[in-house]
Amino acid sequence: MHTGVDTVPSEQSAAEEGRTFYRSLVVRRQLTLAALALALFLSLCTDLALGPAPFSIGEVLAALFTPEDVSQQARVILWEIRMPVALMALVVGASLSVAGAQMQTILSNPLASPFTLGISAGASFGAALALAFGVAIIPTAVDYVIPINAFVMAMLTAFAIHLLSMRRGVTIETIVLLGIAMVFIFNSLMALIQFFASQQAVAAVVFWTMGSLTKATWPKLWIALGVLAMVMPLLARHGWALTAMRLGDAKAESLGVKPRTLRLEVLVLVSLLAAIAVAFVGTIGFIGLVGPHIARLLLGEDQRFFLPGAALCGALILSIGSVLSKVLIPGTIIPIGIITSLVGIPFFLFLVLSNKKASW
Amino acid sequence: MVTLTLDGLTARYGRRQILSAITVPPLVGGQVVAVLGPNAAGKSTLFRRIFGLLAGGGTVRITDAISERPVAYMPQETGVNAVLTVYESVLLARMQGRRLNVKPEDLAEVDRALDELGIVALGERDIGDLSGGQRQLVGAAQALVQNPEILLLDEPTSALDLHRQxxxxxxxxxxxxxxxxxxxxxxxxxxxxxxxxxxxLILQEGRLAACGATDDVVTPELLRRVFQVEARIESCSRGRPQLIVEAAI
Known part of the structure; x- marks a missing residue:
């Protein structure tokens, strides 16, 4: 300190110390992101290799990079059948995790996720309307009735929360409570649908709510990827402001951030992300909650690393889940929503409990 | 040099009037101004009003400022939830409104702010692990790193030990x-x-009770009227004014 009485280290050495530390921190985080990306690639290759007709990783790599060197059959299986499913796992995992990460950020709540805010429950209700009674909220092609119903209901839920949260005096705690209230409302409505629907329809609804990647197609994948590719840069643009939001509204405001405006904008973006993901694959609750927590443990909360980290962690969890769903019971593909929770939660608990530093 | 003038400032929370017609003659850069007053006198509200976080009547006029964002504000609240190191949290304050890539001069500013406040050694610590006093110094660094021409500090010493104050x-x-x-x-x-x-500037129930050179306005009469204490002000052996509080009224 420059008080005139204290002995102070020279400015040069102090400056070097801080900068050196920060630069090594950045390198460490870049390496972590690279390791996650590599793990994701390996998981994707494994996911592609597994199935009724198994392939070696070498064959998968050949089909990826020199498709003309593999048989027509392998090309069709890998590119036309397995690739959309495997990539959908990555895109949906990334979307749900990023949505959860930013909901946790803007609401300063470790429990916030598309699942706990009622967005997934809204989507399930929309899907159930189509599955049980053939109701199409917006008339559309048969293939897309369920996802569009799910999407519309998810977005309506998100807008209901937005409208209520814009009222004067509504705090971020109230927004979380509103989300939980939404979950209960939709759960009751789902129970009502199941009470009136046929046994066959109930089975279809239950299966949908378990979450499944098997209905993925290239067009659905492009839509989900397109939304993710559009939302990510918009979120990244607010990187510094979003990081500041974690210091609390008062602190963020003092740094020039407008918390209410930012919160609304980000809530719209991540609702879109979550709604699209849930609409195509059903309810997968665990990713949006845990993907961000793992990213936070590994990378901290500087959004320049946290945002891609959350995307990579979510994608990796769902991709590994997809692999496990094929290998746990040979010959059976277990719904992905079951696998991610059953296998992922013990792993997550291990990470949280073995970490000595606070993760929230 | 930068100059701040407050003219008829008012502010209210809902129906409750917090500040009434605060008019302060030009405050010129190069000096330290104390905002004094008992609890709930409107000190924090005055800062929020000057910084533009609260709407209200009157005008805040800043003249001869060089930078686009001349004012930095350190609120009383110190955010501690985020998983960030001290270095990152100060860099974060520097980078608001800027592009994502960090330039060497940004790091130099962070180093300078930490060094000025003697908290270089805290750089690697997580902000969640800091004591209240350390958080307050980090808050001051977050304000300083913005290179402000006007620095608003809301009770910057409230959690510090005497030495640090x-x-x-x-x-x-x-x-x-x-x-x-x-x-x-x-x-x-x-x-x-x-x-x-x-x-x-002495505030009392949202009004300006007195304003001027500190030695002139902080008087036994004002202390009795605004702070409700019996006190005397004497010169110490080095000629500095010393406040001796005798009793609360």
Whole structure:
């Protein structure tokens, strides 16, 4: 300190110390992101290799990079059948995790996720309307009735929360409570649908709510990827402001951030992300909650690393889940929503409990 | 040098009037101004009104500022939830409104702010692990790193030990002189105000009770009227004014 009485280290050495530390921190985080990306690639290759007709990783790599060197059959299986499913796992995992990460950020709540805010429950209700009674909220092609119903209901839920949260005096705690209230409302409505629907329809609804990647197609994948590719840069643009939001509204405001405006904008973006993901694959609750927590443990909360980290962690969890769903019971593909929770939660608990530093 | 003028400032929360017609003659850079007053006098509200976080009547006029964002504000609240190191949290304050890539000069500013406040050693620590006093110093660094011309500090010494209080106020006084910065700090310790500040604004129930050179406005009569204490002000052997509080009224 420059008080005139204290002995102070020279400015040069102090400056070097801080900068050196920060630069090594950045390198460490870049390496972590690279390791996650590599793990994701390996998981994707494994996911592609597994199935009724198994392939070696070498064959998968050949089909990826020199498709003309593999048989027509392998090309069709890998590119036309397995690739959309495997990539959908990555895109949906990334979307749900990023949505959860930013909901946790803007609401300063470790429990916030598309699942706990009622967005997934809204989507399930929309899907159930189509599955049980053939109701199409917006008339559309048969293939897309369920996802569009799910999407519309998810977005309506998100807008209901937005409208209520814009009222004067509504705090971020109230927004979380509103989300939980939404979950209960939709759960009751789902129970009502199941009470009136046929046994066959109930089975279809239950299966949908378990979450499944098997209905993925290239067009659905492009839509989900397109939304993710559009939302990510918009979120990244607010990187510094979003990081500041974690210091609390008062602190963020003092740094020039407008918390209410930012919160609304980000809530719209991540609702879109979550709604699209849930609409195509059903309810997968665990990713949006845990993907961000793992990213936070590994990378901290500087959004320049946290945002891609959350995307990579979510994608990796769902991709590994997809692999496990094929290998746990040979010959059976277990719904992905079951696998991610059953296998992922013990792993997550291990990470949280073995970490000595606070993760929230 | 930068100049701040407050003209008829008012502010209200709902129906409750918090500030009434605060008019302060031009405060010029290079000096430290104390904002004094009992609890709930409107000190924090005045800062929020000056910084533009609260709408209200009257005008806040800043003249002769060089930068686009001349004012930095350190609120009382110190955010501690985020998983960030001290270095990152100060860099974060520097980078608001800027592009995502960090330039060497940004790191240099962070280093300078940490060094000025003597908290370089805290750089690697997680902000969640800091004591209240350390958080307050980090908050001051977050304000300083923005290179403000007007620095608003809401009770910057409330969680600091005596040694750190004296150090921080000495640093602020030196920086005000060196950089031509106008430092406005809410303080509860009137002794510190007498020793370290050039001017004082005294608030009482949202009104300006007095304003002027600190030595002139902090008087036994004002202490009795606004702070409800019996006190005398004497000169110590070095000629500095000393506040001796005898009793609460």
């Amino acid at each position: 004296i150090q921080l106020l000495s640093i602020l006084r030196r920086l005000a002189k060196e950089r031509g910065m106008l430092v406005i700090a809410a303080l509860h310790d009137l002794g510190h105000a007498l020793r370290f500040t050039d001017q004082a």
